[in-house]
Amino acid sequence: MRRVTRDSLIGAVFSALSGYLAWALLLETGAQPMPRSAAPSPQAAFPTSAESAPKVASYEIEAKLDTEKHRITGRETIHFVNRSSGALSELWFHLYLNAFKNDKTLFLRSPFGAGRSGDKAREYGYIDVKKLAIAGGDEDLWAQRDRHSPDDPDDETDLRVPLPSPLEPGASLDLQIEFEAQLPEIIERTGYAGSFHFVGQWFPKLARLEPNGTFAHFAFHAQSEFYADFGDYDVALDVPSGFLVGATGTRVRETRDKNRTRLSYHAENVHDFAWTAWDRFETRRETIAGTKVSVLFPPHQQRNAEAELASIRFALPHFNARYGAYPYPTLTVVHPPEAAANAGGMEYPTLITTGGPWYSTLGGGRFIDIVTVHELGHQWFYGLVASNEHDAPFLDEGINSYAEAEALEAHYGSSSVFGAFGLSVSSSALNRLISAARGADEKIAQGAADFATFRSLGAIVYSRTAIVLATLARVYGSERINHALGVYTRKFRFQHPTTTDFLGVMQSELDSRAVSALTLALSERATVDYLVREISNAPVSAAAGVFDGPQGREQKKPEAPHQAAQYSSRVVVYRHGTLQLPVEIELGFEDGTKQLRHWDGSGYTFNVDNVGPSPLVSVSVDPEQRILLDDDRSNNWLDNRGNGTPRLRDRALYTTQMLLGALGP
Numbered sequence: 001m002r003r004v005t006r007d008s009l010i011g012a013v014f015s016a017l018s019g020y021l022a023w024a025l026l027l028e029t030g031a032q033p034m035p036r037s038a039a040p041s042p043q044a045a046f047p048t049s050a051e052s053a054p055k056v057a058s059y060e061i062e063a064k065l066d067t068e069k070h071r072i073t074g075r076e077t078i079h080f081v082n083r084s085s086g087a088l089s090e091l092w093f094h095l096y097l098n099a100f101k102n103d104k105t106l107f108l109r110s111p112f113g114a115g116r117s118g119d120k121a122r123e124y125g126y127i128d129v130k131k132l133a134i135a136g137g138d139e140d141l142w143a144q145r146d147r148h149s150p151d152d153p154d155d156e157t158d159l160r161v162p163l164p165s166p167l168e169p170g171a172s173l174d175l176q177i178e179f180e181a182q183l184p185e186i187i188e189r190t191g192y193a194g195s196f197h198f199v200g201q202w203f204p205k206l207a208r209l210e211p212n213g214t215f216a217h218f219a220f221h222a223q224s225e226f227y228a229d230f231g232d233y234d235v236a237l238d239v240p241s242g243f244l245v246g247a248t249g250t251r252v253r254e255t256r257d258k259n260r261t262r263l264s265y266h267a268e269n270v271h272d273f274a275w276t277a278w279d280r281f282e283t284r285r286e287t288i289a290g291t292k293v294s295v296l297f298p299p300h301q302q303r304n305a306e307a308e309l310a311s312i313r314f315a316l317p318h319f320n321a322r323y324g325a326y327p328y329p330t331l332t333v334v335h336p337p338e339a340a341a342n343a344g345g346m347e348y349p350t351l352i353t354t355g356g357p358w359y360s361t362l363g364g365g366r367f368i369d370i371v372t373v374h375e376l377g378h379q380w381f382y383g384l385v386a387s388n389e390h391d392a393p394f395l396d397e398g399i400n401s402y403a404e405a406e407a408l409e410a411h412y413g414s415s416s417v418f419g420a421f422g423l424s425v426s427s428s429a430l431n432r433l434i435s436a437a438r439g440a441d442e443k444i445a446q447g448a449a450d451f452a453t454f455r456s457l458g459a460i461v462y463s464r465t466a467i468v469l470a471t472l473a474r475v476y477g478s479e480r481i482n483h484a485l486g487v488y489t490r491k492f493r494f495q496h497p498t499t500t501d502f503l504g505v506m507q508s509e510l511d512s513r514a515v516s517a518l519t520l521a522l523s524e525r526a527t528v529d530y531l532v533r534e535i536s537n538a539p540v541s542a543a544a545g546v547f548d549g550p551q552g553r554e555q556k557k558p559e560a561p562h563q564a565a566q567y568s569s570r571v572v573v574y575r576h577g578t579l580q581l582p583v584e585i586e587l588g589f590e591d592g593t594k595q596l597r598h599w600d601g602s603g604y605t606f607n608v609d610n611v612g613p614s615p616l617v618s619v620s621v622d623p624e625q626r627i628l629l630d631d632d633r634s635n636n637w638l639d640n641r642g643n644g645t646p647r648l649r650d651r652a653l654y655t656t657q658m659l660l661g662a663l664g665p
């Protein structure tokens with residue numbers, strides 16, 4: 001999900017702010033984007049990706065949507081295979097629509113005012129399972145379920161169902177379920193607004209079965225996203241004729257009967273299914289990099305639809321080359337109407353939602369491009385590698401935020417967030433602004449529900465992970481970091497990798513100092529701040545005093561200081577924090593000459609000494625701004641001549657941070 005869901009607000013404020021923001025960021029970072037790396041090479045040595053997923057839970061669903069009551073009546077068969085090493089005595093079901101059942105659920109009772117959007121429910125939603133039976137049997141297993149989520153009597157999103165007899169490793173069963181799903185008015189991600197319906201987390205779904213025979217199950221928390229097993233989906237949707245439908249997978253059949261239309265979808269190797277139905281959608285279709293792309297958008301938003309297609313034209317081939325080819329025949333892009341903005345900025349297998357008001361493409365900000373590229377990136381970091389977003393959200397949102405920035409900067413250079421009036425703001429600059437100096441707040445590598453607030457999760461999981469990876473790319477070479485990520489996404493396609501799996505690939509692909517910095521930054525709240533305090537210069541005089549040499553005693557008189565031909569100069573560079581990153585130090589001398597020195601970052605201080613004909617007058621640590629993680633840039637430089645006081649710049653930065661803080665994430 002894109003961290004900013006209040007996109008209508010953002011859209012409105014973005015244009016007003018962007019000029020000021022651009023100015024402040026320009027001062028802060030010089031608006032330098034990531035150094036452009038070579039186009040991803042298809043010849044690079046990558047492991048081969050699996051062609052299909054280990055199928056654990058496959059779903060056949062028939063669903064009928066009542067667009068007046070906003071209710072779905074459904075039947076489903078789950079074909080479930082126990083691919084774990086343990087016999088199973090129970091199943092765990094996620095009924096995530098129950099997150100919107102009342103304001104006491106885990107999702108809605110958050111002290112921070114509901115979920116990510118902060119919006120309260122106006123019309124509630126829920127899901128009732130009417131019957132659950134094993135095919136060939138009559139017993140209603142649902143009657144024996146636990147009535148609420150573990151240790152949470154107010155929540156019904158995570159329910160245990162005992163099995164009548166153990167399911168041995170390798171054995172399978174077919175579960176037959178009848179259910180009714182009442183959609184909420186859209187609070188977040190799912191529901192209706194008028195006749196627009198976005199239908200996500202809407203059917204009884206099994207939690208993911210881990211290899212050791214336990215289910216990775218969790219109640220739906222407002223800060224958390226999803227985790228499920230792969231399978232094939234065959235879903236038949238019955239809607240009033242006149243409603244346009246977009247869904248996960250490929251439409252394989254369409255039949256019409258009186259006033260109703262039945263649409264059948266097929267999707268292989270996916271772990272969820274979402275769809276939308278609205279009687280006012282307009283559509284654009286285009287084949288991009290061999291994938292059939294459909295954009296569904298509200299009336300009068302052709303400009304946004306065109307911007308979304310334009311983003312996919314560059315980002316889909318870019319991600320294909322970086323992270324392995326997108327394996328599905330279709331991609332559906334849904335741009336919800338403004339009244340349903342909280343359904344926007346979300347990812348599902350082969351279907352993404354974007355968002356933004358009609359004027360999103362005006363004014364130099366790239367909101368549409370950012371949200372489209374971000375959600376598209378999730379096809380790899382959520383869809384294909386499918387890591388546990390509850391336990392390790394950075395593996396999805398964090399790495400994906402880096403991928404988003406890398407793709408946008410490869411295409412737009414330094415104006416990947418904003419470009420107008422001769423000013424530009426890059427994605428890296430924005431991520432740095434949101435997250436620098438927050439590295440000691442909380443660990444990146446922790447569970448979604450462990451973060452103090454969603455805003456903290458946004459800054460740390462999304463933006464800080466992105467600048468950790470971008471810093472390593474700038475310091476150790478973007479091609480190496482990008483290649484390592486490409487190895488990771490290919491090796492672990494369909495494999496549900498963990499943080500250990502991710503770091504294992506980084507260890508095999510990067511040098512040990514880069515891996516050590518990465519590990520500390522992810523797991524230990526490690527930070528870095530390089531700084532300088534003063535410059536000293538002493539004239540180097542010819543030797544003076546009394547000298548006893550082989551030729552006897554000699555007396556040399558001191559020269560007048562202004563006659564000195566040489567100066568001995570020193571500046572001490574300090575490193576605060578525990579992240580050791582190699583850094584360049586630029587020295588400027590009175591005669592206009594410059595020198596570049598290199599510190600490998602080890603130790604706490606580094607003495608830069610020089611003896612030369614001209615005094616040292618300025619120093620700049622990390623002049624190319626490779627270390628996006630540097631907590632405070634204003635202490636990275638000194639100028640003895642009193643030029644360029646950083647005050648104005650600091651004030652601009654502070655004010656901008658306050659403004660951004662008010663907006664989100």
Ligand SMILES: [Zn+2]
Nearest residue numbers: 001002003397
């Ligand atoms: Zn996201």
